[in-house]
Amino acid sequence: MPELPEVETTRRGLEPVLVGQRIRAAIVRNRSLRRPVPRQLARCLNGSTVRSLARRGKYLLIDCGTGTLIVHLGMSGRLSVVNGATPATEHDHFDLVLESGTVVRLRDPRRFGLVLWQAGDPLAHELLAEIGPEPLSREFDGAWLHRVTRNRSTAIKHVLMDGHVVAGVGNIYANEALFRAGIHPRTAARRLGRSRCGLLAHAIRETLEDAIRAGGSTLRDYVAADGRVGLFQDQFMVYDRAGNACPRCATSIREIRQGQRSTFFCPKCQR
DNA sequence: CGCCAGGCCTGCACGC
């Protein structure tokens, strides 16, 4: 489900609920996520106060003073704010119970998500240490994209989905950004010159900013922490629009497979 | 029934 805009929307929704709140308990109902949820989690969290809520790529970082709770939503994960009396249903694997009685609940049917604990610097965690620059930061620009693609013959779409190149871009936003930049998804990354790398970096940033403004994209199960659905799917130019008219030139949008993932593009606008 | 889905790690065969 969630790519950077959905995780960022979740972060913004949870921030006012969590920051400054004491944690009364952590309830783990099912520890078999992509990695086992640590056994000592309740002990780590108990009595600590949430200091801040940050995001790195698709990871949420909940700073609890004594350490950081790292949450990843995988494909089908969702964090929502519920009343303490709300009964947990199937796939509600994890609860953060606040002193006020409010509960932040993780639901994840497919269990590709993660709940981890990092005592020290969360960015030093092995899963986060090698992630590329944040696409909305100044660090990420055409020059960076140009530099890291020089000896990569892989298709550019594949490269954009590589978290070591840029953080947080998944299948939807890779497709949408390539359309905005007018670049064919199968273009060998090393064949993009400086100016097209600049265009692409700009397109990635704009696409993500627009999506965040729309509250992310809701395909089936994504909702923000407050239960609101995202609206960016109504602005998709190419994603999941095979056979429909390109919004720019009316040519029929095509769908191909790249590394077991669906790619959508306009054969006329993207070269 | 088979196939597909927003992620991402691992392992393998291959070519330079």
Next chain:
DNA sequence: TGCGTGCAGGCCTGGC
């Protein structure tokens, strides 16, 4: 020998 690369597979459930 050692790499980057391009795949396939695995982890899961649910919907069509």
